[in-house]
Amino acid sequence: MAGPPLSASATEGAARAEAVLGRLQLLVTRKLDGLLQGDYVGLLPGPGTEAGESREYRPGDDVRRMDWPVTARTTLPHVRQTVADRELETWLAIDLSASLDFGTARWLKRDLVIAAATAMAHLTVRGGNRIGAVVGTGSGVPPKSRKKTAGEPLTQPMVRMPARPGRKEAQGLLRAIARTQIRPGRTDLGALIDALNRPPRRRGVAVVISDFMAPVDDWARPLRKLGVRHDVLAVEVVDPRELELPDVGVIELADPETGILHEVQTADAKLRTRYAQAAAEQRGAIARALRAGGAAHLRLRTDTDWLLDVVRFVAAQRHARTRGTTR
The missing domain is CATH 3.40.50.410 (von Willebrand factor, type A domain)
Structure with missing residues (x-):
């Protein structure tokens, strides 16, 4: 249709x-x-998800792939490789x-x-x-x-x-x-x-x-x-x-998601500094959250x-x- x-x-x-x-x-x-x-x-x-052979553990290996039966038999830590x-x-x-x-x-x-x-x-x-x-x-x-x-x-x-x-x-x-x-x-x-x-x-x-x-x-x-x-x-x-404002005088900014308008005097050096600092903090928080999520x-x-x-x-x-x- x-x-x-x-x-x-x-x-x-x-x-x-x-x-x-x-x-x-x-x-x-x-x-x-x-x-x-x-x-x-x-x-x-x-690595994939299909079970493969085991080998000795090396620093940096994912501990979630530890092969505990082989580790117990050999008394040495082993990890399970996958295909x-x-x-x-x-x-x-x-x-x-x-x-x-x-x-x-x-x-x-x-x-x-x-x-x-x-x-x-x-x-x-x-x-x-x-x-x-x-x-x-x-x-x-x-x-x-x-x-x-x-x-x-x-x-x-x-x-x-x-x-x-x-x-x-x-x-x-x-x-x-x-x-x-x-x-x-x-x-x-x-x-x-x-x-x-x-x-x-x-x-x-x-x-x-x-x-x-x-x-x-x-x-x-x-x-x-x-x-x-x-x-x-x-x-x-x-x-x-979104990271810093240019010095271009008075500009009108619109929030694209809410439609709210803001008039900003970009010639104000202190305002530009505060904006850059706030943007850096925001991006830092995003990066930390992504890292904490394992992404x-x-x-x-x-x-x-x-x-x-x-x-x-x-x-x-x-x-x-x-x-x-x-x-």
């Missing part, structure tokens, strides 16, 4: 999303193909709340979200590996500065896209994400992350892509719960204006080469794995 016709703005947004996605896929293919070794390598390569699964399942939790529709440099934060999802799909979808997504699109409640018009529907706050194997299905998933319309209101990031915990799935890779601007207490516990069973990667999307942390900025950041991150993760360490 055909859906309702798209408005002019929605059609223009969909065309832009297709163009951005096409460019991103070309960039990712050229840059990341050289990092892939074998058909079953994911972004966070590591990588033949099929990897990756789930993306993608935050597309109103705060992501912002950018003052080379990219919008929304574009970086799509870029990160494209890179994750390219790195994980091989040899029957499956990838799915849960997308948060805001609460659907209009900002306080705009009243809801008659007949205007509330958006569905969360969209689940089932995990399917194959590159064609992955491309369709990315296209659906890119065409998702950002709605007013704030996504419940905690609920979005928790959606990856239900229903329970076998061990795999969980990728959370967001600016993590929601209060840390709202999402820290679901993230820790997610990390108990899955390898978790947190991709934090940041714009430089690998990748930060992408709208004013830097995000693809180079991804390449460096993947290389560092694999180097750490080969040295027998975790994160």
Whole structure:
């Protein structure tokens, strides 16, 4: 059954999303193909879940893989090696709340979200590996500065896209994400992350892509719960204006999630200093919460080469794995 016709703005947004996605896929293919070794390598390569042989414990090994029967027989600590699964399942939790529709440099934060999802799909979808997504699109409640018009529907706050194997299905998933319309209101990031915990799935890779601007207490516990069973990667999307203010005189700022307007005198050096300090504290709290949740942390900025950041991150993760360490 055909859906309702798209408005002019929605059609223009969909065309832009297709163009951005096409460019991103070309960039990712050229840059990341050289990092892939074998058909079953994911972004966070590591041991599988199938039991293998045992070996002596070495500093840096995961103590959860201790082989206690062998340790008791030999009186030396041993760990159980595992064989990588033949099929990897990756789930993306993608935050597309109103705060992501912002950018003052080379990219919008929304574009970086799509870029990160494209890179994750390219790195994980091989040899029957499956990838799915849960997308948060805001609460659907209009900002306080705009009243809801008659007949205007509330958006569905969360969209689940089932995990399917194959590159064609992955491309369709990315296209659906890119065409998702950002709605007013704030996504419940905690609920979005928790959606990856239900229903329970076998061990795999969980990728959370967001600016993590929601209060840390709202999402820290679901993230820790997610990390108990899955390898978790947190991709934090940041714009430089969220870290410091330029000296450009009086500017009017609007909260994209609430519509509240603020007039700011950026010529005030003390105000710029307080802003930078508060932003640093906020980002520090986010980093600590991600680390406490056991997540690998990748930060992408709208004013830097995000693809180079991804390449460096993947290389560092694999180097750490080969040295027998975790994160």
